[in-house]
Amino acid sequence: MSAQDDPDEVPVNVVAEDAPAESAPHDAKVKDVAESAPQTAEPVDDMSEQLEAANKRALEYEEKLKHAMADFQNLERKTRSDIENGINARVDGFILDFLNIYDDFVLARQVFSESKADTGGLDSILKNMDSLFKKHHIxxxxxxxxxxxxxxxxxxxxxxxxxxxxxxxxxxxxxxxxxxxxxxxxxxxxxxxxx
Structure with a gap:
């Protein structure tokens, strides 16, 4: 019975040590793979330098981002303040004009009360104006x-x-x-x- 007839047998190829002609292509392939494999010492150093440079750039970007955020917050505060000041300036201008009318009513009440005239209507208007001032923190x-x-x-x-x-x-x-x-x-x- 031969090896081909028995399914449990595994065929084995035996190569003699003194057969360099057949093993030469295999050895050449191993040598080529070994030469093309990356050298571990130099690439690790190179990668460490790249990582360090990347970390340094990341820190620089983080610092720039912090400055940009601070600038944005300052601009936001200043813009809000400028808007409030603009609104307040317009309101104050209106109030100043209104105060001139208020002063005229106060003067009219004073003149009418000295002449013993009825100031009930003026008193009511001035009372309303005073409550308006109070409501708007004037x-x-x-x-x-x-x-x-x-x-x-x-x-x-x-x-x-x-x-x-x-x-x-x-x-x-x-x-x-x-x-x-x-x-x-x-x-x-x-x-x-x-x-």
């Missing part, structure tokens, strides 16, 4: 008897008075107003001077 500046403060007052006359401290407000000529913690119209005042 506050009168109280100045009489207080020291002069150029942030809130504008002196238009000086009166000698040895009985008062220097720069005490002796008279309010025109009321001043504050809107949202900003002076929109200073109080026109008369101040004292010793001697």
């Amino acid at each position: 506050v009168q500046i109280d100045a009489l008897g207080n020291p002069f403060d150029p942030n809130f007052h504008e002196a238009i006359s000086i009166v000698p008075d040895p009985g008062l401290e220097e720069n005490t407000i002796t008279k309010e000529i025109r009321k001043g107003y504050i809107s949202h913690e900003r002076v929109i119209r200073p109080t026109l005042v008369e101040i004292s001077k010793k001697g």
